Amino acid sequence: MAQHHVVIVGGGFGGLAAAQALEGAGVRITLIDRRNHHLFQPLLYQVATAALATSEIAWPVRHILRQRRDVTTLLATVTGVDVAGRAVLLDEGSRVGYDSLIIATGARHAYFGHDAWEQFAPGLKTLEDATTIRRKLLTAFEAAERETDPERRRALLTFVLIGAGPTGVEMAGAIIELARVTLRGEFRSIRPDEARVVLIEGGQRVLANFRPELSDYTLKALRHLGVEVELGAAVTEIDANGVVYGGKRLDAATIIWAAGVQASPAARWLGVEADRAGRVKVEPDLTVPGHPEIFVIGDTATITMPDGKPVPGVGDAAKQGGKHAARVIRTRLGRFGKPVPFRYNHAGDLATIGKRAAVIDFGWTQLRGWLAWWVWGLAHIYFLIDTRNRLAVAMSWLWIYLSGQRSARLITQGDAVAMAREPAKH
Amino acid sequence: MAQHHVVIVGGGFGGLAAAQALEGAGVRITLIDRRNHHLFQPLLYQVATAALATSEIAWPVRHILRQRRDVTTLLATVTGVDVAGRAVLLDEGSRVGYDSLIIATGARHAYFGHDAWEQFAPGLKTLEDATTIRRKLLTAFEAAERETDPERRRALLTFVLIGAGPTGVEMAGAIIELARVTLRGEFRSIRPDEARVVLIEGGQRVLANFRPELSDYTLKALRHLGVEVELGAAVTEIDANGVVYGGKRLDAATIIWAAGVQASPAARWLGVEADRAGRVKVEPDLTVPGHPEIFVIGDTATITMPDGKPVPGVGDAAKQGGKHAARVIRTRLGRFGKPVPFRYNHAGDLATIGKRAAVIDFGWTQLRGWLAWWVWGLAHIYFLIDTRNRLAVAMSWLWIYLSGQRSARLITQGDAVAMAREPAKH
Numbered sequence: 001m002a003q004h005h006v007v008i009v010g011g012g013f014g015g016l017a018a019a020q021a022l023e024g025a026g027v028r029i030t031l032i033d034r035r036n037h038h039l040f041q042p043l044l045y046q047v048a049t050a051a052l053a054t055s056e057i058a059w060p061v062r063h064i065l066r067q068r069r070d071v072t073t074l075l076a077t078v079t080g081v082d083v084a085g086r087a088v089l090l091d092e093g094s095r096v097g098y099d100s101l102i103i104a105t106g107a108r109h110a111y112f113g114h115d116a117w118e119q120f121a122p123g124l125k126t127l128e129d130a131t132t133i134r135r136k137l138l139t140a141f142e143a144a145e146r147e148t149d150p151e152r153r154r155a156l157l158t159f160v161l162i163g164a165g166p167t168g169v170e171m172a173g174a175i176i177e178l179a180r181v182t183l184r185g186e187f188r189s190i191r192p193d194e195a196r197v198v199l200i201e202g203g204q205r206v207l208a209n210f211r212p213e214l215s216d217y218t219l220k221a222l223r224h225l226g227v228e229v230e231l232g233a234a235v236t237e238i239d240a241n242g243v244v245y246g247g248k249r250l251d252a253a254t255i256i257w258a259a260g261v262q263a264s265p266a267a268r269w270l271g272v273e274a275d276r277a278g279r280v281k282v283e284p285d286l287t288v289p290g291h292p293e294i295f296v297i298g299d300t301a302t303i304t305m306p307d308g309k310p311v312p313g314v315g316d317a318a319k320q321g322g323k324h325a326a327r328v329i330r331t332r333l334g335r336f337g338k339p340v341p342f343r344y345n346h347a348g349d350l351a352t353i354g355k356r357a358a359v360i361d362f363g364w365t366q367l368r369g370w371l372a373w374w375v376w377g378l379a380h381i382y383f384l385i386d387t388r389n390r391l392a393v394a395m396s397w398l399w400i401y402l403s404g405q406r407s408a409r410l411i412t413q414g415d416a417v418a419m420a421r422e423p424a425k426h
Numbered sequence: 427m428a429q430h431h432v433v434i435v436g437g438g439f440g441g442l443a444a445a446q447a448l449e450g451a452g453v454r455i456t457l458i459d460r461r462n463h464h465l466f467q468p469l470l471y472q473v474a475t476a477a478l479a480t481s482e483i484a485w486p487v488r489h490i491l492r493q494r495r496d497v498t499t500l501l502a503t504v505t506g507v508d509v510a511g512r513a514v515l516l517d518e519g520s521r522v523g524y525d526s527l528i529i530a531t532g533a534r535h536a537y538f539g540h541d542a543w544e545q546f547a548p549g550l551k552t553l554e555d556a557t558t559i560r561r562k563l564l565t566a567f568e569a570a571e572r573e574t575d576p577e578r579r580r581a582l583l584t585f586v587l588i589g590a591g592p593t594g595v596e597m598a599g600a601i602i603e604l605a606r607v608t609l610r611g612e613f614r615s616i617r618p619d620e621a622r623v624v625l626i627e628g629g630q631r632v633l634a635n636f637r638p639e640l641s642d643y644t645l646k647a648l649r650h651l652g653v654e655v656e657l658g659a660a661v662t663e664i665d666a667n668g669v670v671y672g673g674k675r676l677d678a679a680t681i682i683w684a685a686g687v688q689a690s691p692a693a694r695w696l697g698v699e700a701d702r703a704g705r706v707k708v709e710p711d712l713t714v715p716g717h718p719e720i721f722v723i724g725d726t727a728t729i730t731m732p733d734g735k736p737v738p739g740v741g742d743a744a745k746q747g748g749k750h751a752a753r754v755i756r757t758r759l760g761r762f763g764k765p766v767p768f769r770y771n772h773a774g775d776l777a778t779i780g781k782r783a784a785v786i787d788f789g790w791t792q793l794r795g796w797l798a799w800w801v802w803g804l805a806h807i808y809f810l811i812d813t814r815n816r817l818a819v820a821m822s823w824l825w826i827y828l829s830g831q832r833s834a835r836l837i838t839q840g841d842a843v844a845m846a847r848e849p850a851k852h
Contacts, residue, residue, distance in 0.1 A: 036564060036837040053479040055834040063835065066612040073612075075568035075837070094572075127838050142462060142501035146520075186492040186499075388825055388833050395821065399814055407814050408481040409489065411462040411501070412553050 003028045004333055007088050007098035009078050010264075011038050011061035013315040014104035014298035017322030019071055025330050029070055030096055032088065034077040036060050039127060040384055041315060043393070045167055047130035048256075049174035050138065050182070050406040054127050056392045059385045078105075081269040083291065100293050102325050103266045103280075107299035107313060110262030110277070117238040121160075121255040124167060131412060133256055137175065138411050140254045141183060144190045155251035157195040160243050162235055163259030164201035165208070166351040169218060171256060172199045172227045173354035180226070181355075181404040198228045198252070200235060200245050202259075207359065209312065210349050214359040217368050221353045235259075261313065266300045275302045284341035285328055286321055295328070297321030303342065311344045320344055350376050355401075429454045430759055433514055433524035435504050436690075437464050437487035439741040440530035440724035443748030445497055451756050455496055456522055458514065460503040462486050465553060466810055467741060469819070471593055473556035474682075475600035476564065476608070476832040480553050482818045485811045504531075507695040509717065526719050528751050529692045529706075533725035533739065536688030536703070543664040547586075547681040550593060559682055561837050563601065566680045567609060568837070570616045577677070583621040584678035586669050588661055589685030590627035591634070592777040595644060597682060598625045598653045599780035606652070607781075607830040624654045624678070626661060626671050628685070633785065635738065636775055640785040643794050647779045661685075687739065692726045701728045710767035711754055712747055721754070723747030729768065737770045746770055776802050781827075 004027045008015045011033035019031050037058040046052040062073040077091040081103075087095040109123025122132050137159070144156035159175050161168045175197050183192035199206070199222065205215040206222065206229060222229055230245065237244035242251040260277075267274035272288055273281050279302035280288060286301065288294040298318030303311050311317045321342065328339045348362040350372070358372035367375060377397065384390045396407055430453045434441045437459035445457055463484040472478040488499040503517040507529075513521040535549025548558050563585070570582035585601050587594045605621035612618070625632070625648065631641040632648065632655060648655055656671065663670035668677040686703075693700035698714055699707050705728035706714060712727065714720040724744030729737050737743045747768065754765045774788040776798070784798035793801060803823065810816045822833055 036568060036835070053481040053834075054838065055479040055836055058836055060612075060835045062612045063831070072614040074572055075565070076572060127836065131838075138462060139501070146500055146502060186486075186488045188498040388829075388831065391821065391825075392818075392833070395817065399817075403814075405489070405814065407818070409462070409486045410481055410484055410553065412480065412557075 004099045004329075005030065005097065006100045006102065006329060007032065007096055008102045008104065009033075009088060010104035010106060010298075010300075011035070011073075012041075012104060012106050012298065012318060014106075014318030014322040015102065016061070016064065017319040018102050018104065018295075018297070018326050019065060019068070019322075021323045021326030022329065023068060023070075025326070025333065027070065027100075027329065027333070028072075029068075030072045030074060030098075031061060031065065032074045032076050032078060032090070032096065033061055034075070035126075036062065036075050037127075038064060038385060040389075041125070042383075043380060044124055044127075044130050045170045045174060047127065047408065048124055048133040048137070049171065049178055050134055050409045051174065051400055052393060052396055053408045054131065056389055056396060057384070058127060059389060064385060078269070081294075083270055083294070086293070098293075100295070100329050102295045102297060102322070103269075103300055104297050104318065104322060105264035105266055105300050106318075107261040107263045107277075107279075109257055110260045111257065112260055114238070117257065120238045120240055121162060121243075121257040123257040124171070125261075131410075134408070135411050136254050136256075137178065138409060141179075141187065141190070141192055141195075142411070143253070145187050146189075151251070153190065155241065156253045157190065157192075158242075158250065158252035158254070159195060159197045160250065160252045160255045161197070161199045162238075162243070162255065162257050164199050164203075164206035164229065164231075165258060166349070168199055168201070168256075168258035169206055169222065169351050169353060171258060172197050172222060173225060173352060176225050176227055177355050178406065182406045182409070184404075196228060197226070198230060198250065200230045200233050200243070202232070202234045204232050206231070207349075207351060210351075210359060210361045211366060214361055214366055214368060218351070218353055218359050221357050225354050261299065263300045266296055270294065270296075277302070285339050286325055286342050287328075295321075295325040297325055303344075305344055312346070314349075316347055317344055350379070352376055430525045430755075431456070431523065432526045432528065432755060433458065433522055434528045434530065435459075435514060436530035436532060436724075436726075437461065437499075438467075438530060438532050438724065438744060440532075440744030440748040441528065442487070442490065443745040444528050444530065444721075444723070444752050445491060445494070445748075447749045447752030448755065449494060449496075451752070451759065453496065453526075453755065453759070454498075455494075456498045456500060456524075457487060457491065458500045458502050458504060458516070458522065459487055460501070461552075462488065462501050463553075464490060464811060466815075467551070468809075469806060470550055470553075470556050471596045471600060473553065473834065474550055474559040474563070475597065475604055476560055476835045477600065477826055478819060478822050479834045480557065482815055482822060483810070484553060485815060490811060504695070507720075509696060509720070512719070524719075526721070526755050528721045528723060528748070529695075529726055530723050530744065530748060531690035531692055531726050532744075533687040533689045533703075533705075535683055536686045537683065538686055540664070543683070546664045546666055547588060547669075547683040549683040550597070551687075557836075557838060560834070562680050562682075563604065564835060564837050567605075567613065567616070567618055567621075569679070571613050572615075579616065581667065581677035582679045583616065583618075584668075584676065584680070585621060585623045586676065586678045586681045587623070587625045588664075588669070588681065588683050590625050590629075590632035590655065590657075591684060592775070594625055594627070594682075594684035595632055595648065595777050595779060597684060598623050598648060599651060599778060602651050602653055603781050604832065608832050608835070610830075622654060623652070624656060624676065626656045626659050626669070628658070628660045630658050632657070633775075633777060636777075636785060636787045637792060640787055640792055640794060644777070644779055644785050647783050651780050687725065689726045692722055696720065696722075703728070711765050712751055712768050713754075721747075721751040723751055729770075731770055738772070740775075742773055743770055776805070778802055
């Protein structure tokens with residue numbers, strides 16, 4: 001009998017956890033991703049704010065799995081799934097057959113039907129997103145230094161974040177720090193600490209998933225740092241020069257979107273039902289209704305736990321989903337036991353606020369302030385994939401802590417080929 | 427009397443050295459660059475071959491000069507010079523007047539009249555060039571893993587370098603190492619150590635600027651590593667699928683240009699005479715004929731020493747040029763002494779060959795092998811701009827030395843906005 005072939009699409013937290021949990025299961029695994037790297041998304045905002053280098057939070061999937069002779073890693077873009085023929089379709093027309101399929105393709109940011117906003121307000125999901133935002137942030141200060149019109153200069157030094165979840169809160173704290181500490185004393189016409197950071201949230205509190213007392217603490221801590229927080233303010237317009245919220249217009253050269261996500265098109269590939277955010281509605285064992293051989297996990301799926309709470313779109317839920325899918329496949333192949341439904345175990349929520357404070361909600365207890373900040377930092381270093389990355393991130397943080405200086409303050413412009421098209425260069 | 431205003435265009439080795447040498451001269455300085463970072467070009471090939479992160483060899487010019495209250499740094503693209511009106515013209519139409527002007531805008535790679543070759547054979551001068559080459563290199567192995575046609579696979583695993591100066595030699599050694607050490611055991615269909623690295627040189631020896639015995643040593647060392655070196659082979663054609671040299675066609679998916687450079691358009695800005703490579707012919711004091719207030723230094727200028735040798739296009743020559751221009755300005759302002767002509771002092775040539783060998787030509791003595799490699803490594807760490815970069819590069823090298831693993835194996839695709847235009851994504 002041919003060996004059972006598991007195809008995993010996506011090398012993020014979910015896909016990687018599935019591959020790792022299938023070690024020794026006697027299956028053949030093909031992991032397909034259109035990126036060559038696994039990305040540690042929780043620290044992506046630090047690349048966007050020049051604190052970390054791209055390579056410090058990304059590591060080749062192929063390298064992580066190099067010792068697993070049962071795993072083949074493919075860099076390819078999946079374009080669809082032949083559900084009846086049990087094959088994944090790749091960009092250049094080839095097919096990869098499977099016995100079991102695990103889809104863990106994550107989510108992109110979404111603009112609630114306002115796709116035109118993307119060009120003015122980039123979101124933060126990939127390394128390219130992060131370097132785009134980094135370029136926008138740093139270029140705004142540079143342009144302000146050259147600007148002579150005071151109104152235009154004010155707009156250049158206004159940074160708007162839309163959405164006060166962990167990403168919005170962490171970005172706001174990091175941008176204030178960039179302006180007040182890192183860039184201090186480096187400009188001659190502007191004072192970077194005059195920069196305004198405005199965090200706009202449609203709901204009534206920041207970090208809505210946390211306990212109200214932590215939201216209150218975070219709101220106070222953000223305002224203490226100098227972040228202007230606007231609650232209950234729905235954004236109705238975004239253009240190249242600013243944003244309209246709550247009926248008011250705010251001129252700003254830099255607008256960052258941290259408000260909504262949309263699942264990858266797995267539901268379309270499979271021709272199955274999805275919720276409003278594009279997430280596939282899966283069975284309690286994370287399989288697609290009517291297709292026990294197809295699992296959808298992480299941000300690409302939606303599932304409600306027995307206590308009525310939805311599983312949140314966080315890395316840890318994706319990891320647990322990947323492990324669960326692996327367990328179900330093992331159980332089936334072993335022909336013993338009965339697959340149990342997925343039980344999500346929520347370890348906690350955490351977010352940093354600037355350089356010296358954080359909030360952590362473990363459910364059974366809460367932490368805030370500098371102790372939470374240290375726990376946050378150590379936990380993130382611990383969860384990084386590789387010793388090399390742990391060392392590099394620890395060193396970068398130590399450097400920032402001691403000197404205030406961020407080590408990745410690069411304005412790069414993407415592709416050399418694209419740049420060659422620019423008319424003026426010297 | 428208004429303070430003497432020195433405008434420096436370019437924040438590379440030359441421009442930075444000029445700014446630093448003008449400290450305390452009582453002048454006002456404006457440094458203009460279209461990049462926000464000073465780039466340590468001698469290690470750029472290590473970014474292209476995934477050994478170093480971009481931020482490890484680049485540092486914001488503004489930050490380097492932050493404590494110099496006499497220096498204003500501007501991120502701007504120069505489009506020309508109003509020589510009669512003594513002003514530099516910027517992209518958005520504004521002018522920056524000067525009393526003295528120092529042009530240190532460097533060079534780009536050039537294709538000897540075959541500009542169409544650039545899209546197939548990128549050169550290596552900027553961070554974007556480096557990430558483009560890194561993407562091409564890493565993607566070739568990934569595509570080979572998926573390729574079923576053996577001929578096409580062979581082309582994907584063939585890496586061609588054109589030009590056997592230090593860049594070509596260093597890249598060749600690094601690519602062989604990437605294939606044989608870093609990627610070992612990570613693929614399932616291909617064996618990365620089957621990769622061919624072909625170094626094509628039109629002249630009769632590698633490292634033509636070095637003593638013949640060091641060229642001989644380097645040739646042997648390269649061949650020992652497994653690099654195929656083709657001497658006296660002129661390239662007559664480059665396209666998307668390969669290269670023609672010496673009448674032979676070689677199919678190769680990755681071609682890298684390390685053969686020629688072209689100075690930035692300073693001669694055109696100034697309306698003065700240039701040599702074939704676009705370099706401005708300057709007076710013995712590095713000023714433009716008829717314009718003692720304009721200096722052109724580094725790769726942008728051409729000048730012959732009293733011994734008849736041209737000043738080479740290396741970082742150290744640019745630094746010495748910058749210092750010289752500063753000295754001339756100081757002498758003039760001090761109204762004492764007589765400006766002396768520029769004297770270039772050649773410290774030596776050096777190049778690495780893979781991981782354990784290098785050649786150094788000091789003129790009075792030569793070094794080769796592992797000792798040269800250590801001298802090379804320590805010298806490069808010493809000359810890096812900042813303590814932070816020194817630590818980071820030292821750590822990256824130590825890691826590669828111990829583990830063989832390169833820490834920046836990222837395939838990134840430039841801009842998030844550009845990527846959004848791609849049709850297929852998940």
